[in-house]
Every structure is written in C-alpha cells, then in structure tokens.
Amino acid sequence: MARINVLTKEKATEEQKRIFAKTEAKFGKNPLIMSALTNSPATMNSYLALFQNLTDGRFSKQLARKIGLAIGEANGCEYCISLLAYIAKLQKLTPVDIELARGGKSVDPKETALLEFVLQLVQHKGDLTDTEVQAVKDAGWSDEDITEVFGHLTLNFMTNYFWKVARTDIDFPILRLFDQSKISRGGSHDFKQVV
Structure with missing residues (x-):
C-alpha cells in the first residue's frame, strides 16, 4: 500500500485535474507515481517542465532512457526501472540494451563512457576527479552534454527518491533490481503490480 496518497481525478482539485490532463x-x-507527485502541483509541474526540456535536449530518447535506467538501478528504484524499461521497449531498445x-x-x-560517468556522479555524489571528468570528454562528450546530464540526474533522482518514500504499486511489468538490498531499508516488496 502506498505511503503517500495516490490522487484520483475524482478527488483532485481543479489545478490537479489540469496536471492530470498534461500528464x-x-x-x-497517469502512472501511479505521477498521480502521487501531483499532491504537490508545484513539484509535478516542475517535473513535467524538466521532462519536456530534456526531451527537447541533446540526447536521443533512447539514450535518455538508458541514463534513467542506470540511475534508477543505482538508486534502487524498482518502479522507475520498470517504467523506463516499458518505455524503452516502445522506443525500440532491446532487452540487451536495457540490461x-x-x-x-x-x-x-x-x-558506455557517458553512462559510466553518470554512475560515478551517483556513487560519488558529484565529487569526481579530473581524470574521471576528462575520460568522458575524451570519449567525445562536450561540456554541453556533460552539463545536460545533470538535468537527467535531477529528473531521475526526483522520481527515484520519491518512489522509495511513496511506495506506490507498480503499474508496469515489474523489473526486479539486480541488487535487492537497495530496496530493503524502506520496506519489503509489500507493493503489488497493477497493470
């Protein structure tokens, strides 16, 4: 059972109903996690704006999903990797690409160089060495690309951390984390799949 209210259209305010329509x-x-995020119109509107800005950004949709999958796995968000894997398949990523x-x-x-950079940022909380930053540049990524990664970090950390608190049911085919210990502190798998 979710620990934060999952809004429905019937119980939403007019402002929240407008957000539901945008979502x-x-x-x-309306994925369940986003219905819960809509408890705060300011937060959900910020999420939608950042999502759209990054969709219009430098990275392909496929690469954006790969970045999200890497971050979600590292942060232990089973909801997020399930949602992103579902979307990634619609965007023609293979099961191998996803894994x-x-x-x-x-x-x-x-x-790979960019994804490794992303995981270094997550693991070291942004505190990277000169060598680690130079490695992603040497792989062909520009300062603009590197800077845009932080938008993806923000977007994914928002949903990763929020889900770990909210624990909404998963309304996509469930993809289990490689390391189940990343989910155990907040509670067991007491959520269910709702498709």
Missing part, C-alpha cells in the same frame, strides 16, 4: 497527454496515462544500461553499459563505447 495523460505526455505519457498516455546493459542498468549496469551503466551500452553496445556503443561512447554511450
């Missing part, structure tokens, strides 16, 4: 237009439905991304890898060496 449905963007995602085709590799969760571990910070790709069949493309340039993407």
Whole structure:
C-alpha cells in the first residue's frame, strides 16, 4: 500500500485535474507515481517542465532512457526501472540494451563512457576527479552534454527518491533490481503490480 496518497481525478482539485490532463497527454496515462507527485502541483509541474526540456535536449530518447535506467538501478528504484524499461521497449531498445544500461553499459563505447560517468556522479555524489571528468570528454562528450546530464540526474533522482518514500504499486511489468538490498531499508516488496 502506498505511503503517500495516490490522487484520483475524482478527488483532485481543479489545478490537479489540469496536471492530470498534461500528464495523460505526455505519457498516455497517469502512472501511479505521477498521480502521487501531483499532491504537490508545484513539484509535478516542475517535473513535467524538466521532462519536456530534456526531451527537447541533446540526447536521443533512447539514450535518455538508458541514463534513467542506470540511475534508477543505482538508486534502487524498482518502479522507475520498470517504467523506463516499458518505455524503452516502445522506443525500440532491446532487452540487451536495457540490461546493459542498468549496469551503466551500452553496445556503443561512447554511450558506455557517458553512462559510466553518470554512475560515478551517483556513487560519488558529484565529487569526481579530473581524470574521471576528462575520460568522458575524451570519449567525445562536450561540456554541453556533460552539463545536460545533470538535468537527467535531477529528473531521475526526483522520481527515484520519491518512489522509495511513496511506495506506490507498480503499474508496469515489474523489473526486479539486480541488487535487492537497495530496496530493503524502506520496506519489503509489500507493493503489488497493477497493470
């Protein structure tokens, strides 16, 4: 059972109903985590704005999903990796692409360098060495690319951490974390899949 109220249209304010309409237009439905995020219109509107800005950004949708999968796996968000894997498949990523991304890898060496950089940022809370920053540049990523990574970190940390507190049911096919210990502190798998 969710620990934060999952709003429904019937119980939403007019402002929240407008957000639901925006969410449905963007995602085709209101995922449960986003229905819970809509408890705070300011937070959900910020999420939607950042999501759109990054969609219009430098990275392909496929690479954005890979970045999200790597961050979600590292942060222990089973909801997020399940949602992103579902979307990634719609965007023609293969099961191999998805599995590799969760571990910070790709069949493309340039993407692998970026995903490894992302995981270093997560692991070291942004405190990277000159060598680690130079490695991503040497792989062909620009300062603009590196800077845009932080938008993806913000977007994914928001949903990763929020889900770990809210613990909404998972309304996508469940993808289990590689390391189940990353989910255990906040509670066991007492949520269920709702499709």
